[in-house]
Amino acid sequence: MTDRCVAVAWSGGRDSTALLHATLKAAEPLGLRVVALHIHHGLSPHADDWVRSCQRQAARWRRRGLPLLLRVERLSDVPTAGESVEAWARAQRYQALRRLALEQGARIVLLAHHRRDQAETFLLQALRGAGVAGLAAMPAGLERDGVLWLRPWLAHTDAQIASYVRRYRLRHVEDDSNADPRLARNRLRLQVWPALSTAFPGAEAALADSAAWSGEAAHCLEDLARLDLAAAREGERLAWNPLAALGAARRSNALRHWLHERTGLRPPASLIGRLAREMGPRTTACWPLPHGELRAYRGLLAVHAGPATNPVAAREHGLSVDAPGFYPLPGWGGGLLVQPALQGGVPLAWLAGLDLRERSGAERFQAGPGRPPRSLKKQYQASGVPAWQRTGPLLYRGSQLLFVPGLGLDGHVLEAPGQPRVLLSWQHLG
Template structure:
């Protein structure tokens, strides 16, 4: 016999019972109303984390202005505290997508370390998501539809009703005489999901009554397959995660040789996994740029431009440069107090070890044709010395050079031993970290 809805939910919630707090994303609609009622009932008989509700007010339609008071009334009757968050939805593009982004941004603000945010998506939502993404030509990760759980801020987002049908939720709501909001926009078939819900699924279920549960089950199988591909990607990336030749350069990077040994499909799988936290991933048509980067001659310095940055190749290594990497000023700077580090706008910090040379000192960036005195080697062309060092070209334009008048006194010691002068001081550059490129 199938367990009751409340018993089924209790089993699903078992891994999360030691969380510091539980939050329910409470729109006031059927799904979240049933979920909140279920959790409030459980709290009367079970020892659960503190429970609260969060209502996000988008302000996109006049009817929505009455929803916060309805949600407050429901929460008061259940003795559940409610937070109402008002958000601004950015215009342009998909209204559904912009509203969703604003909503989840609000959710990250309330979800503390280890805390759980519950949302009310159910089996029908999962089936709609799979079909919608299938029609858009999504890859396996997209076809895995909505995960039952995923990280959210410092906590977790959990969907405990994915195995429950909308019909079961309606039956529960009617049995307990619950009141919920009917969003007028849910009837608007101009929205793709509504079109699927009202026009497509009734036809499918008339011919195949188990279409919803079958599609939801397919999403589970695809999610499991994606998990296996993620494990394979981690294995392949482990082989490519070799120490970078410039550890002070805080940029994500991979050795290219181990990736070359893989099939094309495994290369793409590994790179998708590696790039996912860094940028929006390219569609299938743009992977030809990966082949061009991979197969270019060693001295070609190819670049693959992606949505949120660039993938560079320097020799036999791949480097990720976020879009913010190029945001620095190459204007000359006077170094008035060389006893203290010099802040380089958008380019980190420069400092001396040992006794700084006599001034006045100035920091400039490469223009071409620079020559420097190298201890034991005489005057040498800076470009040739940089080539010898193997320093990636995308770094060279940011390399701070120390001048006194028109004399190039020194280059940071990280660029190679040749840059260490003999006067008892060294110049050290700490480039700006690129953590802002990690999402």
């Protein structure tokens, strides 16, 4: 049944009404079901009228024997303060269209974008400073999340669609928001496009062709990035030395694709520029990401999901441990995990009154029994502990250093007798 159904995104406007009508005409002799998907955004006072108009038109077509089912989805969410209404509506619309299509057994969704839409998108992306991927604008076909999104009219002109509507006398709604100059696409369409098309009559075709060329270039850059990244991957991390051997443009391209792969977001040009300037084979640094951090240590880059920094609360100065378990210390951004030890460890009785202290720079730590004490900095370096894993409190029993996050128990503690014994480890929040 799935292969015999196709969905059409139908706003009720001119373009999508023409596409739905053409799809119905083609589907009838083939025995295909057609489901029209209408999304009620709740943004216009006329949205309910548009739903009723679509319902009446769908009923008329069904009476003529056309294989049409109409599904309407009313969005319950609203854009948050400061969020782009256009971006919110687009994201919500595609999520709803996908869900409705799959519910009806349709894995193909047709969209009514045409050549003018493509040219406008190219211009808007260029004005936003988009790269090649953005300038590629809208693909004619794209498979994502189990749905094939197709734009069969991407090479057709606005005039051709208007002629089709007149020929079949198709009724459609007029979206009053298309005249709202607060929306970027409307400003381009109402204020810029008339002058542009007058000065350059071939602008629409030329810009659409540029979008197509950009699409081909974007695919080539993706293939090149895969080749370059293959030599630099170390699991989920990225080695810098193979990237440093590339030219600047290829290195930036590889970094952009890797960050997009790891985060799902297109990295800003400012971050790529900072990496080019600041990253090296011995760099230890962090760069903020929208939902985490990009970290560099010993020539390796890694994306750390979660908050870049923990909220700073009042730091605890003392802790009493009387049994295995987890002891949260929110002021330090983590907690102490205490586990029974089969061998090694620290006597549990020693943990009844612990002092929690920050590093002062003069601490010395013994990495194991019989080994010489060395400064914490040298111990961290020798053990390969990056800076972001050196947070948390130093645990003291009186003047004796017992435990260091990232390094573990001091060697003097491991040499001392005592039963029962426990192991300590520091757990970061998130």
